Amino acid sequence: MAGVMQIPVSGALKEWSAGFVDYLAAAGYAPTSIGLRVALFAHLGRWCDAEALLPAELDAGAIDQFLAARKKSHIDLASRGSLAPVVVFLRSVGAIPQLTRQQDIPVGAVDALLDRWGAFLLSERALVVSTVKYYRVLAAPFVVSRLRGQALDWEAVDAEAVARFVAATIPQLPVGTAKLTITALRSLLRFLFSIGVVSNRLDAVVPGRAGYRDAGLPRGLTAEQVALMLAATGRDSLVRRRDRAVLVLLSRLGLRAVDVAGLELDDLDWRTGTIRVRGKGGQIDLMPLPADVGQALAEHLSDGRPSTAVGRSVFLRCRAPFTGLRVAGIQGIVGQAGRRVGLGAVGAHRLRHTIATATINAGASLEEVGQLLRHRGLASTMIYAKVDLVRLGSIVRPWPGSGPADAAAGVS
Structure with a gap:
């Protein structure tokens, strides 16, 4: 790694440069790849110095700004994926902030309701985490449609409002996604009724989506x-x-x-x-x-x-x-x-x-x-x-007039 260590890393990130080389080597990166990523590491350090940023200030927004600046002067290693080893390492040693929900930004009304519903599905309905996450994605547009300013308005939600939302959104979705969206929406409406947010059971008014199980043919290869x-x-x-x-x-x-x-x-x-x-x-x-x-x-x-x-x-x-x-x-x-x-x-x-x-x-x-x-x-x-x-061939009926068997059967 002697050649790698000759790449100068100065300024804000200098003290972690040797550790970064060891981290890449332990992960199995080839010497050439290590050299390229150390150069990227050094560029990030120089950019921090130019912007007068401390490592502790390298949050997600600052990282996006660095990538935007790098794309103006470099055509390689200028994506989030390329920078990922640098970011993961610096977070692992506590040099830059962890990727967590920012505590100084209040959780919005939409997220707050979806979080509460998700917790209910996990604890009371025993759904797995992946299903709950997918349900949240599918039902979120309906919740967002009730957003008025910074608050959710459920006073005007009735059967007509639900049907209008479904009619505007479901027809544009693939059949499978549409069916799951309806399932998620019905679940959300039942939850809203159970906690008193809406006064009527509205899940029953969500219309179904036409579509039949296994309507197509399995598409195998020869x-x-x-x-x-x-x-x-x-x-x-x-x-x-x-x-x-x-x-x-x-x-x-x-x-x-x-x-x-x-x-x-x-x-x-x-x-x-x-x-x-x-x-x-x-x-x-x-x-x-x-x-x-x-x-x-x-x-x-x-x-x-x-x-x-x-x-x-x-x-x-x-x-x-x-x-x-x-x-x-x-x-x-x-x-x-x-x-x-x-x-x-x-x-x-x-x-x-x-x-x-x-x-x-x-x-x-x-x-x-x-x-x-x-x-x-x-x-x-x-x-x-x-x-x-x-087996299908054994039960298929001949086409009328196609052979002697038809005449014997009286088909004319």
Whole structure:
């Protein structure tokens, strides 16, 4: 790191420069990358001196101002993501303020009500945090529509006002989002009635959104298309072996992207040939590990792991910091493989549809497909009845006048 240490860091941030180099090295950054980020660190220090800012004054607003100034003179490392290692380090050592809600800014009426509703959903309805956050996003526009100045006006809220809001907003939303928005709005209105904010039960007047479960067809790929994606990914580099293992898991076991992202080294039992999958809602399943899947995983893991790897995820980022891939990373691997062979941005869930469709057309029952996909109920599997070509073919009626059988049946 001798070359890195020659980059001058002066002024407000000088005392933390050596620690920042150690932080980057421990996170697995290459020397060249460390040098670039130390230069960025130094630029931030010079900017603080020019603006007469102390490190303790580097809040979110000041950081935005620095990035705006940097973009005028630099074309590289001028985004929030590029500055993230600097900010995370400086916050970890207490040099700059933590990223928290500013205490000197009062919580608005909208946030106050949504916070109270969210706490109710968590404690009284036992919803998970992610669901509550999504409900807040969906219901917030309705609450904002009642804002008058700095206060919320619920006096004039009646069935007509609710219906008018729904009619103005719901038709523009996708069917799935519209249905969830209606669900969130009804929940909010029930809560408002329970705490006496509105005098009438208005949840019943929220009209429904037309749309039928499983109205479409599962959009799988052909076996040839999957083979092309695997072949195009190859095995000639560490990253490609990782990506191939991801594709094999998705296409052979029908896993979801979140299942693959959540895999850890301890989930692989090579002695018994099984893999433990953590699914939605905390569901844990033990699945067999086919030979080709095991081989793809072994090829990936035989490359070794960076000494600075964080956690025990099976699939890691290919650049520092070496943390586990998230769902977006898994989806990105599949999308890139699809584009590589001219299929466009293929979604990870299409590989799940692919194995389900192939399995049912090979003669498996819906119950067996549901077990493969780890569905909790048969209702989730019923959509694949639409692509069961063998069984559908046995019940289809011939087109009138299409053959001798019609004449025998008296069709003319």
